Amino acid sequence: MAVEAGDLAPDFELKDQHGTPVRLSDFKGRKNVLLVFYPLAFSGVCTGELGAIRDELPSLGAAEDVQVLAVSVDSMFALRAWADQEEYRFPLLADFWPHGGTARLYGVFDEEKGVALRGTFVIDRAGTVRWKVVNAVPDARDLDEYRKALAGL
Incomplete structure (x- = not known):
């Protein structure tokens, strides 16, 4: 069942690229969350999208008020190598095992x-989920849509 705008976001716990457990509920009451699911590390479109988020986060909204959590089915070891290479400063979460469990929970x-x-x-x-967009694997997302959604918080 897909998570929709207006739903309470299902909680989850995944390890980041350093092996540190991260729970969505850790940010409740403290920060808004931009939860980004993507297919695979080291792929062209994913690198471009997460690089744009890394570079444009201040223009997407108040960076101090928004926590980016990026989720893929890659292992934390692959995510660590990719984060180091691309200088991602936000958590890359490994939805490795059970394979895609959190992506399934969100219907993506x-x-x-x-x-x-x-x-x-x-x-x-x-x-609460305030906005949602789902694109097919080959279709990159539009950063202007993020700006609009985050401006509404």
Whole structure:
């Protein structure tokens, strides 16, 4: 069942690229969350999208008020190498095992390809999904849409 705008965001716990557990509920009451699912590390479109988020976060909204959490089915070891190479300063979360479990929870797992779709969820401090967009694996997201969604918080 897909998570929709207006729903309470399902909590999850995944390890980041350093092996540190990160829970969505850690940010409840403290920060808005930009939850970004993407297919695979080291792929061209994903590198471009996360690089744009890294570079444009201040223009997407108040950077101090928004926590980016990026999720893929890659292992934390692959995510660490990619984060180091690309200088990502936000958590890259490994939805490795059970394979795609969190992507499935949010309704953005492509069962045929075994990866997450390009699903994005803006979650407010109260834990409510305020905005959602899902793109197919080959289709990059539009940063202007993020700006609009985050401006509404």
